[in-house]
Amino acid sequence: MNEAGLVGCTLQLPQTQYPNSDDRPSIFMKQWLQYQLDSHRSVKDVIQSDQLVRIRPVSDGWGIHFLFADRSGDCAVIEYLDHNCVVYHQASLPVRALVNHEPYSMLIKAAGFFNNGPGKKECPYGNIPIGRFLKASHLLAHQNTEWSGPDGSIVENTFQILEKISLRSFGNTAPAHWQRQSKTQWCIVYDIANKIIYFHTNTNRNIRHINLKQVNFECTRPVLYADINANLYGNVNHDFTVLTSQTNRVALKEHLKAIR
DSSP: OOTTSOEEEEEEOTTOOOOOOOSSOEEOHHHHHHHHHHHOSSHHHHHHGGGTOEEOOOOTTOOEEEEEEOTTSOEEEEEEETTEEEEEEGGGOSSOOOOSSSOHHHHHHHHHHHHSGGGOOOOOOSSSHHHHHHHHHHHHHTTTTTSOOTTOOHHHHHHHHHHHHSHHHHGGGSOHHHHTSOOOOEEEEEETTTTEEEEEESSOOSOEEEEGGGOOOOTTSOOEEOOTTSSOOEEOGGGOEEOOHHHHHHHHHHHHHHHO
């Protein structure tokens, strides 16, 4: 989330085919996300930026799709299929959710098959992408009654929804090839209206938050960082320290050690 309240999220999509070369400048897909957060305030700005810049094609393994939201309540899913930018927005975005590995069109078809008309069937909640999307869709539709948090807050409510659809919640019920995938490592809830980012991780279940209203975004300020797994709680704005080449090297080594 940037200081204007624009949120951008990425999820894996192996079917991705980024645009072919043309007259537009091109950047790496992660740089494209940063460009959006550095340059824009709204979902509409992000959609219109396709006329200005494109994502550079990369080798296999970097296919992703995007979910954007802003302070006005606007939301969009952006995918790159058959080398074209595909946008789901407003009427074409009936469910404001997204998961890894399946294009949005397939997710919506599954939701229609299991939830509507003659194709209505028992919804197969399970630890596969479509099952998680269907469960998210159901929980979002009933979030004010069925899955409200203990304190009644929308933040706690949203964390409960994320917990219900996390890989951790399904245990060993998933097919073997999904059990081999990494379990959910962190959960993030964006309070866009108040510009606060809430999160917890697999190794530290305390809910912490960053208040962007307390962050100095001046370009002359040094780059700051914090350990997402540190034993902290509550507001962590003051737990950020200056990022140096040495601290970055140490953090990178620790990360590589953890994933070996």
